[in-house]
Amino acid sequence: MGWNLIRAWTFLVYMFMFLPVAVVVLLSFNASQFGSFPMTGFSFRWFVELAQNDAILRAFRTSIILGLLTAAISTTLGVLASLALVRYRVPGTNMISTLLIAPILVPEVVLAVALLLFLNFLQINKSFTLLLLGHVIFTLPFVILVVQARLVSIRRDVEEAALSLGASPRQTFFQITLPLMLPAVLAGALFAFTISFDDITGTLFWKPGGVETVPTQIFAMLRNSISPEINALGTVMILMTVGLPLLGLAIARKLSTKSGT
Amino acid sequence: MSVEAREARQPWILLSPALTAVALLLFVPLIFIVIYSFWLRTATGADQVGFYLDNWQEALTDPFYRDILLNTLKIAAITTAVCAVMGYPAAYFIARSKGNKAILLLLLMLPFWISYIIRTMSWINILGVSGAFNSTLMALGIISEPIQMLYNETTVILGLVHFLLPFMVLNVFVSLDGIDTNLEDAANSLGATRWQAFMQVTLPLSLPGLAAGGLLCFVLGAGTYITPMVLGGPTDAMFANLVFEAIITQLNWPLGSALSLMLLVVLGVLVLIYNRYLGMAQLMKGLG
Numbered sequence: 001m002g003w004n005l006i007r008a009w010t011f012l013v014y015m016f017m018f019l020p021v022a023v024v025v026l027l028s029f030n031a032s033q034f035g036s037f038p039m040t041g042f043s044f045r046w047f048v049e050l051a052q053n054d055a056i057l058r059a060f061r062t063s064i065i066l067g068l069l070t071a072a073i074s075t076t077l078g079v080l081a082s083l084a085l086v087r088y089r090v091p092g093t094n095m096i097s098t099l100l101i102a103p104i105l106v107p108e109v110v111l112a113v114a115l116l117l118f119l120n121f122l123q124i125n126k127s128f129t130l131l132l133l134g135h136v137i138f139t140l141p142f143v144i145l146v147v148q149a150r151l152v153s154i155r156r157d158v159e160e161a162a163l164s165l166g167a168s169p170r171q172t173f174f175q176i177t178l179p180l181m182l183p184a185v186l187a188g189a190l191f192a193f194t195i196s197f198d199d200i201t202g203t204l205f206w207k208p209g210g211v212e213t214v215p216t217q218i219f220a221m222l223r224n225s226i227s228p229e230i231n232a233l234g235t236v237m238i239l240m241t242v243g244l245p246l247l248g249l250a251i252a253r254k255l256s257t258k259s260g261t
Numbered sequence: 262m263s264v265e266a267r268e269a270r271q272p273w274i275l276l277s278p279a280l281t282a283v284a285l286l287l288f289v290p291l292i293f294i295v296i297y298s299f300w301l302r303t304a305t306g307a308d309q310v311g312f313y314l315d316n317w318q319e320a321l322t323d324p325f326y327r328d329i330l331l332n333t334l335k336i337a338a339i340t341t342a343v344c345a346v347m348g349y350p351a352a353y354f355i356a357r358s359k360g361n362k363a364i365l366l367l368l369l370m371l372p373f374w375i376s377y378i379i380r381t382m383s384w385i386n387i388l389g390v391s392g393a394f395n396s397t398l399m400a401l402g403i404i405s406e407p408i409q410m411l412y413n414e415t416t417v418i419l420g421l422v423h424f425l426l427p428f429m430v431l432n433v434f435v436s437l438d439g440i441d442t443n444l445e446d447a448a449n450s451l452g453a454t455r456w457q458a459f460m461q462v463t464l465p466l467s468l469p470g471l472a473a474g475g476l477l478c479f480v481l482g483a484g485t486y487i488t489p490m491v492l493g494g495p496t497d498a499m500f501a502n503l504v505f506e507a508i509i510t511q512l513n514w515p516l517g518s519a520l521s522l523m524l525l526v527v528l529g530v531l532v533l534i535y536n537r538y539l540g541m542a543q544l545m546k547g548l549g
Contacts, residue, residue, distance in 0.1 A: 002455065002456075006350045006353060006354045007354060009350045009351065009354070010350065010351040010354040010355070010365075013347055013348070013350075013351040013426070013430070014351070014368060016347070016423070016426075017372050017423070017426060017427065018368075018371075018372075019387075020380065020383035020384055020386065020387050020423065021372075021375055021379070021380060021383050023383060023386045023387060023393055024379060024382075024383045024386060027386055037391060037392065037393055037396035038396055038400075076278075077278045077279040077282055078279065080275040080276070080278060080279065081275060081276050081278075081279035081280070083275050084271075084272035084273070084275035084276045085272075085276075087272075088271065088272035088275075090272045090273075090276070096276065096280070097541075098541060099280065099283060100279055100280070100283060101541075102283060102287060102288075103283065103286075103287050105532055106287065106291070106525065106529075107480065107483075107484030107501070107524055107525060107528055108484060109484050109485075109486060109501040109504050109505070109521065109524065110291075110484075110504075110521045110522075110524055110525045111287065111290075113294060113504060113508055113517060113518065113521040114287070114290035114291045114293065114294045114521070115286060115287075115290050116508070117290070117293065117294055117297055117508075117514055117517075117518060118289060118290035118293040118294070119290075121293065121297075133286055134286075136282065136286070137282060137283065137286040137287055140279060140282065140283070144279070194374055197376075198374075198376040198377060198378075200377060200378050200487055201485070201486070201487060204487075204505070204509070205505075205508065205509065214376075215376060215377075215378045218376075218378050218379065218382065219378055219487070219490075219491075222382055222385075222491060226382065226385045226386065226389065230382065231386070234376070234379040234382070234383070237376050237379060238375055238376070238379065241374045241375060241376060242371060242374050242375060245374055
């Protein structure tokens, strides 16, 4: 009896998590003028309108460029730091780990204010650069956590074998370590991109006037009323942020079965 | 340079870019806003450099700020409690289920990837004047006019629970999953009922996960300003909204600094207490 109750409860919890999102997707195909019930028919018209809306296309371009640059920088910094933490015995590892994940221990609003005011003091005004620096520092801890967790599972003896067979450290890194690390690196990059693409809390503080990312664009559109376009935009975003990691997961699984780790 | 010395230097070379970034983009800015909070904004809009206690006096003694701070903590506490009650059984089910564990876990991760702003605004589709709820009630003839259910404190809490529940479930799951099920069986065979075995063995062992999930829910909930802006009414501002207001709308940066630091100290004390008793390792498990 008890178990069935827990099962029913779990089902309800999952419904609670997904039903509202499912409604967004459902309504984005609504033929009606208004972004609400009742559904009057099935239509792609709101997606067509999205594709013709310059403001939204600009927001997408900004978000994607920002996400890619954030992922590139954050992953580079994160992978190097993770290598040091996993591969070497560094005095004070705990302290260093805590320092490196500090950006997510501080409330994001406070991080946003501190960075905005400090960089403004250094004459770096609200700009794309500020936005990028903010996203890098905010995503770095997540990259480090994800990459570190995966690096631990790579066995050292493969590298030692390469070294003992006469490969130089450089050759070993590029031909053995890096390919083995690739799933970890990709997972980190994907994570950074997704977080950057979704962020709004810090972004609203850092973005210069007139520049919108997709989340801030949605936020600005919400001020009026919920339009079918917002639901369509939401559907596209869900496809991007859910579809991409799932694809990444599939690729990572394929890569890891191929390399046998 | 000797081989050993080079070996010893290598990790620091690898660590230095990340550590430099955290120092320059987080720690120095935090120190900077401590200094900034003692400056003064003048009527002309320029900041007066110096050592003035005015901002702190305003932030700490004005009942307006105190009430909103207390209300923010109350909202975060309710949110955390609701997340625990909703999330614990679900986490238990996932940890103990045999067949669909992988798919349940994958589904649990999905909300992390769905944009926060979309999950927040999705409730307008459900509870709005022409949302799913009102349309259904009107179609059934239960009401003749739509009811305004949105834009109050309850919907703010609802939005926060929806946003934070996965953090709770995941943390409790991680801790339940690490408990040897034999312990519960042993308790049963020694004469405990299943309920007793759960209350006296499993629940205490899963408390670290519950605490980690609770801390995340509380800190993330108390630091939000988007949810009250989207789902709250004009009187439902939380403390982070005051920070946003001071920094972005009023451009009173010294006061905004003081308010940010207040939020940091209040939530930081919680993190420190947590760290003192449970350590950061549990939190890392749930995040990684």
